[in-house]
Amino acid sequence: MPIKELKIDNENELTIQRLLHAKHYELTLTRTLCVGCEICKTICPREAIDVKKQPKQQGQKTQRPIIDVNPQKCTYCGMCEPICPFDAIRVNVNGQHLVSVVEKESFPRLIHEIEVDASKCSLDCVECEKACPLNLIKVALLTPEGKQLPHEKLKTYSDRNDLKVQVNILKEQSPCCRLCEVKCPEGAIHVRKIFHGVLDINVEKCPPNCQDCLDVCPIPSALFLNSDGKVYPNAAFCVFCGACKIVCPADGALVMERRSVYHTPIKSGAWNKAIEKLTSTREYSKESQTKRAAKVQQSIERKSLLKGVENA
């Protein structure tokens, strides 16, 4: 049979498939996790991903941009899966989860560094669970036998000192906004941001009564509505996804730039190109300079090794 390229699109999921007689490729985008940012589109080497602004309804909140993937252009390289901070994309080959670029070390994984020292948690505290804007945290109380005790039963439980707090965080889906870290009264959580950068709003350029960026932002504290009716940024919580940039109607009002990415160590030309696209070129050249220096060093070592072999 000839190659079949299919797209199945509904509210909850977008699936594209490339079906060959002897091999099946599938890419699934979970729309409930996707925030409509621009990160996957930015790094796609084949420009197969498109982000479309939703038309604005009068008097309604601005809708999140919709991601579309072109099944003819996608080569199922898998770069979009590890780069998505919200873990919204899954690539499968022949029904098995396989991200070839990560397997072959052509692309790094983002490091979602979130550590919880549950020993510091008080038994009735669920602040982190309340704070997480993406509902990724579930606080559980465990009995010595390991059974879970619902929080309502805490008041009436006898041996409170035997209970342990367990904080379950879906780390892979977390863009590391640090809200939980800040809201934790005991300082039990440590989060390191994935993306660092600059977020700024030139409020004089904002159209009156416009809060499009606020409407689509996945982290409600990164942008907030001030008393003067304008939206102001709080870069401390911003995850630098870029959804706001897509919907901002005013040129130059919103400035969002990424400066660095926290990722597993990697040596790959594809990653160099991706970083260049995600951040500004200046940062890329800084990162590549350090890599180049290492390469030159290796090359010298290799040559002197060979020389040594020749002279021997």
Added chain:
Amino acid sequence: MPEETARVGVFVCHCGLNIAGVIDIKALVEYAKTLPYVAFAGDNRYSCADPGQEQIRKEIRENKLNRVVVAACSPRMHEPTFRKCISSEGLNPYYYEMANIREFSSWAHGSMPKEATEKAKDIVRMAVAKAVLLKPLEVIEVPVTNQALVVGGGIAGINAALDLADMGFKVYLVEKSESIGGHMAQLDKTFPTLDCSICIEGPKMVDVNRHPNITIISNADVVRVDGYVGNFKVKVRKNPRYVIAKNCTGCGECRDACPIEYPNEWDMNMGVRRAISVPFEQAIPLIYTINMDYCIECYKCVDACGAREAINFEQRPEEIELDVGAIILATGFDIYMPTDDPLYGYGKYDNVITALEFERLILAAGPTGGKVLRASDGKKPHSVTFIQCVGSRDVNKYEYCSGFCCMYALKDAILLKEKYKDDVEVHLMYIDMRTNFKGYEEFYRRARDLGIDFIRGKASQVLEDQKTKNLYIRAEDMSLGEPIEIESEMVVLCTAAIAKDDSADVARVFGISRGSDGFFMESHPKLKPIDTPTDGIFVAGACQGPKDIPYSVAQGSAAASRAATILSKPKVKIEPIIAVVDQKTCQNTRVKCGICEKVCPYGAAKAPEKQPALVTPAMCHGCGTCVAECPTDAIAQMHFTDAQIMSQIHAALETNPQETILGFLCNWCSYAGADLAGTSRFEYPPNLRPIRVMCSGRVDRDFVLEALRLGAGMVLVAACHLPYDCHYISGNVWMTKRMTALKGMLEKLGMSPERLRIDYVSAAEGVKFAALIKELADQMNALGKDRIMAENAKLKPIIEKMLARKKAEIPVAVAAPAPKS
């Protein structure tokens, strides 16, 4: 003046009954005797045979003839034969003219013997008129580059290259894809011996790679061909692999490190290959290639390659020039992919595949490791049905029979049955079983004995069961005389072999023609199946027409032998039908002209500043376009001078010009198409009087004007199809410009527009030519003799003024024949 001493011998051929059965030979011979300058007229049963040729030689001696006209078949058939004949008697071969009274008269007007005879008389008269003015010409000799170019590395090309190399000639083997081998290397086993295909082809491929006389240039395209036989200059563009061929050891470590996969065309897009890979393991040359459409430039391959440093992302296309004396085209065929066919469900139903896809499944090195699996569920099918003639023998698609599909269907059925035995039920639906070569009928018997179910009847429709993805095939079982429906878990379509989709471009680059089925056209389907009308270029293998492996191999060797007839000699003879400039008349010395240089597609005509123009003989191909375009008539074409053609025009329009269609037909396309109309016995009205020119570009405005001045009813100028078919590249383009302008002017002067017809007929369009002449005759009759004469009378004084400046001698010596009593 030479014509005063001309002594013309006219030999009318019976050609058995081909001519004699329609034309009154006696009357024709008697008529010829009455023509001026005719010293002898006789007839012969078969002029081309030994006795006929002997007679010609005898009459030359006894009657001291110095011009010969044979009234017989087409000059495209036997002009060389008779030129040789008269030169053996000491006469310059260019003192010969052919009167085509077979294809143009007896065969085209078989039901009108009287009209055919009258037309034959006119054709003979025209030939004699030209013969009187013929001049002796000497053949030009040019040195030969004794290297060959073989285009296409399939089994035919490989054999041609090996044979030539073993003979001692240097061969360049240019292959478009990354590896040589062609379709044969994609097959599992070959019929009827069931030899493993790559096992027998692999050693040959290695031989080619190792042979000191063969240079393989793979991943390359031929972009331009200049020159002529013995002296071709070929520009080849080597497309970048991004891998340095010298350094690549073919180890494959880069492929193992590459994360990207893409569909592998070699596997019929059923399996995948990496962004850096070879198409198959036995590729020759074994050099890896990066497909930049998929590569993400992660450079893992560079790391894996390490110290070999074979990968270079900066590689650019490289153009090289090859000097060769002969070219063999062995570019092969493609398989019809029936995605547009609504009946069989290919592309819609998962379990319908083509035969080449089946071949890749059952092959051990294929994407499924030799297991025949269904696409829908990855399971082995328990029943497989082969459907023959998908696209072939089909008036809606490809009318021809693809030749090898019956055999490969039997082969695939036998392989399947021998692999899975009673686990699989095999049906084969066919119209006819064409198993006509050595061992092929026995192969068919073997298939029957294995218990394969043969159903005689073409499948009409394939439907799918949505749940199981099984297929229902409907057909009429001719043996039962009833419609049947069978359920099958897999359907294999045996599709047509078609010309490659770039064959139009290849034909244009090399200057050869394609037949109506898209395959390259040979000089003569029976006697010259390897030559093309372009000297020095030969065809071999499936690009000339679908054929199996032994036939392709044989043609490869045949092409090598044909090429060797040129390469083995230090010199080759070039026909002297070339343009010559009269330096005194050329106006480039007085004004800035250079028109000849502008229109010459070969760069043979050059007009340097303030100097008379010059044509380089060896580069001139003899189209005559510069001759027609020259504003001062300073250029003459040898053997097709203005005087010679004018004499033909006069002779054609001597009797009844108002009912005559004077046709200028180009040798390679429209004249050949007219020949085909005659050969096929397509009848058309006998009003045409044809004048053959090498190229339509030769047709001067003055020819049309003179024809109208002499009272012609209609004038036809027929050429090769625009834009690319002209044998001389652009002759038809200049003709169209020139004639369209002339037509506009004549219409303004009162000529009915249909009286000057510009049209395009290819060598394969016999039907079209006959229809064209019929249309012109009908239009002429609709206008009526009176109207035509009135228009001509009005045009005559204006035309005479326009022609006054023409210096060509229009010989008055050709007197009108005595009126018949």
